[in-house]
Amino acid sequence: MNDLQTLLAFIQTQAPAGGIGNDGTLNYRDLDAYFNDKLTNGSNDPDDVRAMRDRALTACGLAGANSVANSNLPQPGNEKRRAASATILAMSIIRDTNTTALTSHYNRLINMSLTPILSELKALLTAGDIVKSTKHSHLELKNFTSAGKQKTNFTHEAEYAYERAQGLLMSARQQFVLPTSAMSGLLAQAFTAFFGNPAAVVDTTTLPFLAGAAKPTWNPANQTKRAVVRKVLQKVCDAYISQDVRMYFGGRSIDTGTNAYVSGDTKPAKVHLGGTFFGKAKTGLNTKAGIVVHEFTHTFARTDDHAYGPTQCKALAVGTAAEQLKALTNADNYQYFVEAAFG
Ligand SMILES: [Zn+2]
Numbered sequence: 001m002n003d004l005q006t007l008l009a010f011i012q013t014q015a016p017a018g019g020i021g022n023d024g025t026l027n028y029r030d031l032d033a034y035f036n037d038k039l040t041n042g043s044n045d046p047d048d049v050r051a052m053r054d055r056a057l058t059a060c061g062l063a064g065a066n067s068v069a070n071s072n073l074p075q076p077g078n079e080k081r082r083a084a085s086a087t088i089l090a091m092s093i094i095r096d097t098n099t100t101a102l103t104s105h106y107n108r109l110i111n112m113s114l115t116p117i118l119s120e121l122k123a124l125l126t127a128g129d130i131v132k133s134t135k136h137s138h139l140e141l142k143n144f145t146s147a148g149k150q151k152t153n154f155t156h157e158a159e160y161a162y163e164r165a166q167g168l169l170m171s172a173r174q175q176f177v178l179p180t181s182a183m184s185g186l187l188a189q190a191f192t193a194f195f196g197n198p199a200a201v202v203d204t205t206t207l208p209f210l211a212g213a214a215k216p217t218w219n220p221a222n223q224t225k226r227a228v229v230r231k232v233l234q235k236v237c238d239a240y241i242s243q244d245v246r247m248y249f250g251g252r253s254i255d256t257g258t259n260a261y262v263s264g265d266t267k268p269a270k271v272h273l274g275g276t277f278f279g280k281a282k283t284g285l286n287t288k289a290g291i292v293v294h295e296f297t298h299t300f301a302r303t304d305d306h307a308y309g310p311t312q313c314k315a316l317a318v319g320t321a322a323e324q325l326k327a328l329t330n331a332d333n334y335q336y337f338v339e340a341a342f343g
């Protein structure tokens with residue numbers, strides 16, 4: 001067996017009985033199957049997934065996945081090296097950790113005794129890196145360990161964004177979704193800026209939402225813009241408050257240039273936070289909480305990304321008929337509306 005096969009066989013023998021991760025459907029015990037699941041998932045680049053495996057081998061100074069050489073890891077005296085390498089492999093495949101961090105973890109592990117190395121491997125295999133937030137019962141945090149020295153800071157930032165997004169959505173419900181009287185002041189201004197005339201009527205069957213079960217529908221089809229925005233925000237608000245949310249510290253694929261993206265089904269609702277997310281403001285437009293609202297309008301109401309940024313979003317709101325329909329289904333328009341009216 002080569003080094004990779006040796007490590008996978010070792011992981012099989014070490015993994016805890018049952019071995020079902022907190023994700024329910026993910027069987028972390030069989031890391032090879034989990035790896036192949038990632039490899040065949042259409043939303044992943046297969047080369048990225050293979051690199052995820054191969055950089056673990058590199059960090060441990062082992063031969064590549066396609067090597068035909070027999071591994072010397074099973075030999076007596078190599079117990080710690082085997083356990084540490086297996087842990088690094090699991091860490092890379094489960095957490096998508098970068099090479100620098102893998103190397104540093106390898107150097108840490110190899111200086112520990114065997115028992116705690118094996119405990120770390122088991123923890124990775126059973127739960128990945130998911131922890132419940134100590135502040136919010138509906139919030140889980142995943143992969144923040146891979147943020148290294150920034151772990152504590154980023155965890156606080158994520159928790160704060162979750163909490164503030166909830167505040168924005170609760171205000172939207174109290175001040176916009178529930179009231180029936182005419183809008184005034186800042187609320188009216190924000191609505192007009194990002195959606196246009198609230199009394200204008202649109203045919204909701206022509207609204208360019210993304211496909212999916214969460215896409216809102218109206219009966220009758222003709223509705224005012226205000227009714228459209230109200231229903232979208234109501235759906236987002238209801239779901240956000242009642243469902244578990246899992247925030248990921250993004251993973252290598254979104255380390256630079258991306259604020260956030262959402263993935264998978266909605267239980268829990270998952271949002272991946274990228275490198276640029278943590279540099280965003282706390283108040284005003286383009287906030288961390290606003291980004292969370294943006295992402296969950298995708299998940300819970302199937303909004304699209306037709307345009308980005310306040311200038312383009314405002315232009316959509318007063319543009320052609322088709323552009324106005326885009327404004328009503330554009331995630332950034334909802335983010336800016338909520339931030340401007342309730343921030
Ligand atoms: Zn988006």
